[in-house]
Amino acid sequence: MTRLSGGLIDRSEHLNFTFDGKSYTGHRGDTLASALLANDVRLMGRSFKYHRPRGVVAAGSEEPNALVELRAGARQEPNTRATVAELYDGLVANSQNRVGSLERDFLAVNDLLSPFFAAGFYYKTFMWPKAFWEKLYEPMIRRAAGLGSLSMLPDPDSYDKGFLHCDLLVIGAGAAGLAAALTAARAGAKVILADEDFRLGGRLMAESHTLDDAAAMDWVASLEAEFASLPNLRVMRRTTVFGAFDHGIFGAVERVSDHLATPGTAVRQTLWRITAKRTVLAAGATERHIPFANNDRPGIMLAGAMRAYANRWAVSPAETVAIFTSGDDGHRTALDLAAKGVTIAGVIDTRADAKALGKYPLFAGAVVSDAKGRLGLERIAVTREGQTSWLDVGALGVAGGWNPNVHLASHHRGRPLWDDAAQAFLPEPGAVPGLTAAGAAAGQGTTAAALASGAAVAQAALAELGITASLPALPRAEDAPQRQAAFWHVPGKGRAWVDFQNDVTVKDINLAHLENMRPVEHLKRWTTLGMATDQGKTANVTALAVMAELTGKTIAQTGTTIFRPPYTGVALSTLGHGDTGTHFRPRRLTPTHEWAKAQGAVFVEVGQWMRAQYFPRKGEKTWRETVDREVLATRAGVGLCDVTTLGKVDVQGADAGEFLNRVYANAMASLKVGMVRYGLMLREDGFAYDDGTCARLAEDHYIVTTTTAQAGPVYRHMEFCRQCLWPELDVQLISTTDAWAQISVAGPNARKLLERVVDGFDLSNEAFPFMACSELTVCGGLRARLFRISFSGELAYEIAVPARYGNALMARMIEVGADLGATPYGTEALGVLRIEQGHAAGNELNGQTTAQMLGMGKMVSTKKDAIGAVMSRREGLLAETRVLVGLQPVDPTQPVTAGSHLFAQGAAQKTETDQGWITSACYSPHVGSMIGLGFLTGGAARMGEVITAANPLQNQQIALRVVPTHFVDPEGGRLRD
């Protein structure tokens, strides 16, 4: 079929595209749907359940049928509505939900089986026998379910997010939205005008109306020129406001490059978070269908959509069409199409008193009762007073009245209100604070009413903000009364579709009624009404009306389900707005990262941190070989490890000691200046929370450390204690984790090495004993902090310098310590050293263990109140006998596996006989076998006993000897020398 005259397409530009492999041509301004219609393609998809052949029904985002897989390769996007896919040169689309070709879909057999697939089919059929579910039903449903398919390739495009603020957000740029934006923008308010379409005008583009006796789009063009000159107005085309959230926050998707073949350097879509003081909902209205037998034939569409295709895109789905209407609106379609030379075979109006508005055959008091033409409409049955005759038509426009697009007004649980005069649901006023509907969304359907209501609503909204806006001079527009009869479906034998996409028919609603699934929520779930990708935009109200008829209630009494975000589907990529990989979780690099990288370190992710895991040397074949060397070198000479990632909190103030006394289970106020103490924190419920060290640099100045993993939560907890529990204490906190680079220097040569970098500081055991701390300078004046603490059982220190010097200090110490055997070690060796030393870490402090279990029960002071102290003395916790022990395989060649459960030798292995579990395990080059730490029932009294570690996952049954947790230097002489 050739194009009609007029339209908002650029006929000078030819755009090539393919659908199901066939090549076609369209124009700039086309959508995929309009271009397909212009190429005589009426069959565009298959329905979900019965695989019925389907054509386009609507001209906007409410489209239930014409869903395609758009683009190819990694950019392939399923369930894209052809009605909103802007045509570009090279567009590739394929139909979906079919086996075989679109014309011959083998799953169309489902249509013949439809008596078995009625409402509630899934609930009734897949219930029994139970054993069939996993093996048969679920795989079968999964194969059949879903519409389009995913490419299974990573998304190659980038996405962005943005934040906007405004006085007035105007949703929709039709007559009402344009008038609202104009009113507000001229008053100087900060305005955002957003519309999902790629052109402004909304329904004005789809109608033949004039404004001030000129084409409506002339007025829109003059407005666009004025808008461009107003810096306080932001016009956002291709932007769908999809959700109304709390406190005036709206979510919107801007399709930045969806109209291009590829985004190039731009992002594909942007997720906007718009904070608006006031909002005008000018989202227009959606036309509803009138179900009759076989009303889903390709070529049967909404009459308003048919008019939009003719006026905006200059296409008609056929050369001869008919209109089926229950109001005046359907007649307009007949008039507009006739004016463009399309033959009107008839207007079938349900109203007996209907009058023709032009020259076309009128069937007043008649209905369309059937349709023929499986792959494309051929004939319709017109029934009047029991007499049926057939009309040959290629397309039928159906006009059942308009439903205001109330969706966003429901997003705060507001229930739309039924209005008898409008025969429609209207938004509940005030349901979303600050949001008011205008135009067709508020039931103001005529162009004149929409313009006036948009301006008035904007003026009132701004008045609430103290901004005075005067009403603009609005163009003269049509204002014909819109008469609409309440006519919901054509009774009859055949299947009459209500929800096209999910294949819900009037019969299904009938069945739901018979089976007592009458409340709207039950109706919805029993029939799957409105649960497809279109969320029932063209179906829900009609279904309610049918149910109301069946129950003998009014529609108002029947109620409605409410709408939830999103208004139209939003891609997960967009909701993720590009926060993938390191954008999702940024990497934190330690101060010595560059140095470690230069040494060829292998890195490991520890939370957000990248830490050196080990430093392989030439000739080392396995990571174990490297780690063993690092451990032995540390115990024989001196090892260096970046421990910056441990959390650091600087605590200052006259009451700093008292504050820490209350935060830690053990005493901290009594700590002498210049000394460090191990500290254990409990949660208020009495379980162990975190551990670290407290160093007192001055009477009123402590530095405490936390574990790497808990650095954030512990700091938050300490701020909670300071601000919420004990605000009367004179104490201040700040996290200094990133401010100081901290390096562990461990091993018998640690002191000798440090003597070579400190500026004349006395490191002798007398002057700086075990657990001492001090501020000092190193390397010729660099301020530093030194702590004599050990997590390896060796003579050890931790030295801290401002973060930016960490890299240089590490390099310097390795250099000057070469003859002392200075060796860098990573987190693996760090773990081995601490397990050999029996020191608890994250595996042991997992939130389910107590101080008593960790062997630190006596540390919980009874002389003071501290977080968790009271609850740690609960009867149940005190009765716990599981305690941390060392574990060593009887046969040194045998493995020790963390996670294994512990049992008495020979005992039956079940939950009741379980005696604990292994928390940490490693190969100890010092012991010469694998070793482990674990919690064991009555462990303190079981030294020397042989028990069994069971690991059913690997079929392991290992005999382990219970030993003290200190595998190295149990007397602790080394670290005190």
Add this chain to the structure above:
Amino acid sequence: MLIPHPLLGPRDAQEFTYLGDASLLNRPDGMAEGALDAFNRHVYLRDNPAGVHRELWFHEQGDRSWLVVTRNTLTHEILGAELARDVALAQKGGAK
């Protein structure tokens, strides 16, 4: 959601970490008689009102203030926000 920070004005809820019921401000005295019972209630028992709720939010991505936010759990309307420190001091002052 927007939280009206008493010092910084309206801030996006994403900047905050939620803790829960503001009754956590009323920590019992651990050295008092019956402390175990008091702590049991303090740690485990919470009201779960459908309506106005006073709750603790931490401005973690901001100025690190703990706030007591009064929120209607049915509508998400926020009726006010105070520095938890001020609330705690007032409560302690009142107890004297």
